[in-house]
Amino acid sequence: MDFIAKYLPYLLAGISVGGQYALIAIGYTMVYGILRLINFAHADIFMVAGFIMVYASASMPIYLSIPLVIVLTVVLGFVVERVAYKPLRSAPRMSVMISAIGVSYLLQNTAWYVTGGLAKVYPTIPWISDTVTFMGCTTKRVTFITPVLTILLVVILVLLIKYTKIGIAMRAVSKDFETSQLMGIKINTVISMTFIIGSFLAAVGSLLYFSNYATVTPTIGAMPGLKAFVAAVFGGIGSIPGAVIGAFIIGICENFIKAAGLTTFSDAFTFALLIVVLIVKPNGIFGESTSEKV
Amino acid sequence: MSNILEIRDLTVSYGGIEAVKGISLDVPEGEIVTLIGANGAGKSTTLKTIAGLVKSKTASIKFMGNEISGMTPDKIVTSGITLVPEGRRVFPNLTVKENLRIGAYLRKDSLEADFEYVYGLFPRLKEREWQLAGTLSGGEQQMLAVARALMSKPKLIMMDEPSLGLAPLVVKSIFDIIKTINEQGITVLLIEQNANMALQAANTAYVLETGRITMTGAGSELLRDERIKEAYLGKSKKEK
Numbered sequence: 001m002d003f004i005a006k007y008l009p010y011l012l013a014g015i016s017v018g019g020q021y022a023l024i025a026i027g028y029t030m031v032y033g034i035l036r037l038i039n040f041a042h043a044d045i046f047m048v049a050g051f052i053m054v055y056a057s058a059s060m061p062i063y064l065s066i067p068l069v070i071v072l073t074v075v076l077g078f079v080v081e082r083v084a085y086k087p088l089r090s091a092p093r094m095s096v097m098i099s100a101i102g103v104s105y106l107l108q109n110t111a112w113y114v115t116g117g118l119a120k121v122y123p124t125i126p127w128i129s130d131t132v133t134f135m136g137c138t139t140k141r142v143t144f145i146t147p148v149l150t151i152l153l154v155v156i157l158v159l160l161i162k163y164t165k166i167g168i169a170m171r172a173v174s175k176d177f178e179t180s181q182l183m184g185i186k187i188n189t190v191i192s193m194t195f196i197i198g199s200f201l202a203a204v205g206s207l208l209y210f211s212n213y214a215t216v217t218p219t220i221g222a223m224p225g226l227k228a229f230v231a232a233v234f235g236g237i238g239s240i241p242g243a244v245i246g247a248f249i250i251g252i253c254e255n256f257i258k259a260a261g262l263t264t265f266s267d268a269f270t271f272a273l274l275i276v277v278l279i280v281k282p283n284g285i286f287g288e289s290t291s292e293k294v
Numbered sequence: 295m296s297n298i299l300e301i302r303d304l305t306v307s308y309g310g311i312e313a314v315k316g317i318s319l320d321v322p323e324g325e326i327v328t329l330i331g332a333n334g335a336g337k338s339t340t341l342k343t344i345a346g347l348v349k350s351k352t353a354s355i356k357f358m359g360n361e362i363s364g365m366t367p368d369k370i371v372t373s374g375i376t377l378v379p380e381g382r383r384v385f386p387n388l389t390v391k392e393n394l395r396i397g398a399y400l401r402k403d404s405l406e407a408d409f410e411y412v413y414g415l416f417p418r419l420k421e422r423e424w425q426l427a428g429t430l431s432g433g434e435q436q437m438l439a440v441a442r443a444l445m446s447k448p449k450l451i452m453m454d455e456p457s458l459g460l461a462p463l464v465v466k467s468i469f470d471i472i473k474t475i476n477e478q479g480i481t482v483l484l485i486e487q488n489a490n491m492a493l494q495a496a497n498t499a500y501v502l503e504t505g506r507i508t509m510t511g512a513g514s515e516l517l518r519d520e521r522i523k524e525a526y527l528g529k530s531k532k533e534k
Contacts (some may be wrong), residue, residue: 168388169396178347181367186366
């Protein structure tokens with residue numbers, strides 16, 4: 001019983017944070033899958049979602065501010081793509097990446113300007129922030145909600161990509177822009193859809209993540225964003241199930257490192273893991289092998 | 295018979311180089327028209343411009359009497375033109391059936407009858423319905439590319455080198471299908487390096503050399519032309 005009492009909280013925290021990483025990681029992996037772009041601004045969109053909640057909840061009830069956070073984050077993701085990436089569609093990939101870094105700093109600086117650099121206290125969302133006890137271990141309800149909600153959303157997303165017309169179009173566009181156009185697919189619509197889905201999931205992720213972490217700062221997106229990105233690479237960038245599994249593995253491992261008393265090294269571990277994975281399996285666990293690209 | 299497609303003064307430049315230098319051509323409705331020429335003569339560019347993938351500043355392209363030059367590819371597909379691209383370009387990560395569904399992307403009506411129709415033309419595709427297109431053989435991929443194009447219910451189907459890289463027997467079956475499709479009322483605009491097969495199949499042929507049309511005539515006529523024989527059919531006068 002001692003063993004469970006000691007490690008269960010870490011396991012629960014790991015699964016929970018893993019789910020939150022997963023929701024961010026999907027945005028990275030889907031955008032990469034279609035545009036071959038590492039969207040550096042994604043972590044900052046996640047951060048902005050946190051601030052929107054802070055300000056929205058100050059002036060309206062929670063049941064209105066949650067949908068508002070989701071809508072505004074989705075709009076932000078859509079606008080960023082239209083303004084910063086779409087005009088560079090035929091430019092070298094490096095230019096788009098630099099544009100992404102630019103957007104990332106723009107969002108961070110804007111957040112500094114608006115908040116004055118102070119950490120803002122994240123509102124307590126009733127019910128999901130409530131304390132619950134599970135097998136003698138005390139935690140917030142969000143710990144249990146996160147993995148359930150994450151898996152539910154991922155299943156919906158996978159079904160959408162597998163069976164709907166827009167899903168098939170997304171897979172087609174990810175392989176071949178020109179031929180997709182010949183089929184009558186509007187490339188820009190499909191790309192926008194990808195950013196909308198990615199931002200939607202990042203907004204949901206932010207609601208869950210910040211419910212656990214109490215405050216929002218302009219640079220807070222960096223660490224979860226980076227870990228979500230590592231999860232996406234770990235799982236095989238471009239693969240949605242890969243990103244989700246990668247995120248859960250990273251979340252759980254990170255917390256077991258903490259359990260072992262090595263809290264200081266828990267972030268370093270994430271990146272060491274990335275290096276090892278890249279050496280052993282350069283395409284990640286579910287990554288497509290590069291040989292298939294002609 | 296009226297022309298389904300009329301091109302006037304088509305000029306296309308890529309990065310300052312003129313790939314197509316003011317060509318004009320007519321495609322009569324219900325015919326098979328072929329455009330032959332060497333590599334780099336501008337054949338693919340011509341088809342891509344008709345499909346809307348490449349923009350031409352000067353051209354007039356009339357399809358069934360309507361100007362389509364400058365339209366986006368989706369509008370052109372809706373108007374009834376489809377292009378089977380060079381090298382087949384099936385989506386390797388999609389199943390055969392999904393490739394066909396994506397071919398009918400802009401259609402809102404039921405597709406069941408069309409699946410039956412293309413599976414009737416290509417029974418092999420029916421057998422491989424659930425297989426990923428990337429696992430098909432070259433010939434099967436070409437069949438899929440043609441079937442996918444037919445799913446948009448085109449009035450004009452353009453084909454870019456359908457025989458490329460295929461075994462002679464497979465080439466023959468592809469050309470048989472082209473004739474079948476044509477007999478069912480779909481106009482065909484075909485470009486080929488395999489001039490022999492193309493000229494045999496075509497009612498009208500155009501010869502394109504470095505961006506200009508240098509000869510026009512009935513397919514059978516060009517097949518007997520000495521210059522064509524020498525340049526494209528690999529037979530010189532001496533060999534005879």
